[in-house]
């Protein structure tokens with residue numbers, strides 16, 4: 001259990017999951033803040049300014065924690081995955097450099113101008129700055145997803161002397177995997193932004209804080225959440241079709257295809273609603289199946305357009321033909337692999353939880369919009385509904401975590417699909433002891449950062465929304481009298 005590979009994988013997974021709480025939160029929130037400020041600029045209504053500043057302060061902390069966890073994420077490559085870094089260095093260098101430039105320079109510069117620019121630059125310019133922050137952070141996500149997509153579906157490369165080199169930079173961006181992954185993830189950002197803003201507003205209404213400020217925000221959040229959820233569903237559906245063609249083992253494990261019943265071309269494949277698999281024999285121990293459904297979900301018709309292979313067929317195929325399909329892979333490394341099957345139960349259930357939460361999100365957003373209609377906005381006045389919509393803000397985070405588990409666990413045994421194995425990737429000089437130590441340190445660090453984020457957000461929520469305005473002004477480090485000026489009572493007390 002405590003092997004070098006397992007511990008290094010656990011550490012990477014833990015860092016990714018934690019980092020990816022803050023990426024969608026930051027990008028989703030910055031879009032919501034942009035929307036609120038756009039309404040303020042259009043209507044000149046000071047309440048929209050207060051809303052912008054209230055949600056802006058939560059957005060700023062999320063950016064800060066996101067950048068710190070992103071740096072830890074990048075450390076992982078050098079620390080635990082040095083052979084992998086050597087293999088992909090020529091491919092990843094360009095996109096990761098662009099990503100870092102965008103994330104660190106563009107986002108941080110614009111965020112700084114936005115934070116200290118209130119009343120110092122024109123309203124429209126200030127609005128343009130927050131728009132550019134959103135645009136820059138979305139672009140930075142594109143590069144990191146292009147790199148990840150290359151690991152799922154390598155394109156435009158050549159392998160020379162044990163290293164992959166990029167032959168066609170454009171291929172990274174036109175990779176269908178990149179387009180699908182980017183669409184699926186960006187729409188998830190909208191879901192996060194929408195549900196978090198609506199959820200925070202719902203909790204504020206439950207506590208009867210600044211009722212006038214928060215009432216309209218619930219509906220605004222739900223509109224964005226609905227658009228995001230629908231787009232995300234469509235992109236997810238297309239992703240699954242693509243996975244079926246490019247990574248059939250990931251598809252078979254996520255759908256629990258363990259026998260050939262109904263899998264031939266023209267037949268109707270049943271879909272497993274629930275099931276349990278014996279990981280050693282790859283057999284289903286029990287399962288509840290819905291006839292026709294797998295064909296409908298996969299091919300959008302009741303019969304299969306192409307045959308679907310079960311897990312054992314694919315395992316034999318991979319064993320015999322993999323190096324033919326990827327002649328540039330290291331044959332010695334592939335030869336050692338007897339089991340190409342990813343963890344079946346984990347993939348099967350993470351996929352179902354993600355897809356189930358997608359349905360829940362669509363339903364919740366539609367119902368929420370109905371319950372916030374002008375005529376009878378019952379959601380804004382009913383305690384249990386406010387509580388439910390408050391807690392719903394955590395749903396997209398759970399779906400995102402499941403999504404990454406499907407994507408990354410399902411690529412087993414590869415780090416770069418077909419080309420480079422997990423076993424080949426790990427650093428030769430790390431030990432179980434050092435990995436255990438760094439795992440514990442990172443775990444504690446993440447708990448601390450998570451706690452800071454929660455405590456700070458609760459603190460912001462307890463303050464009157466208008467308060468955000470005064471604390472910004474007093475925090476301006478460029479103002480001449482920043483050090484002489486007396487802090488407003490509340491901030492001075494905290495210091």
Ligand code: HEM
Pocket residue numbers: 152180181182184185188191232233235236237239240243250354355356357358359361396397399400401402403404406407408410
């Ligand atoms: C019925 C709805 C959904 C379907 C069919 C679906 C499908 C998929 C598939 C097939 C993958 C793996 C792609 C790959 O390995 O290349 C994936 C990954 C992912 N999913 Fe979903 N998904 C759905 C809903 C959601 C929801 C609601 C969220 C979050 C709010 C989400 C977030 C993610 C993320 C972050 C990934 C990893 C990035 C990626 O590979 O695209 N998904 N999804």
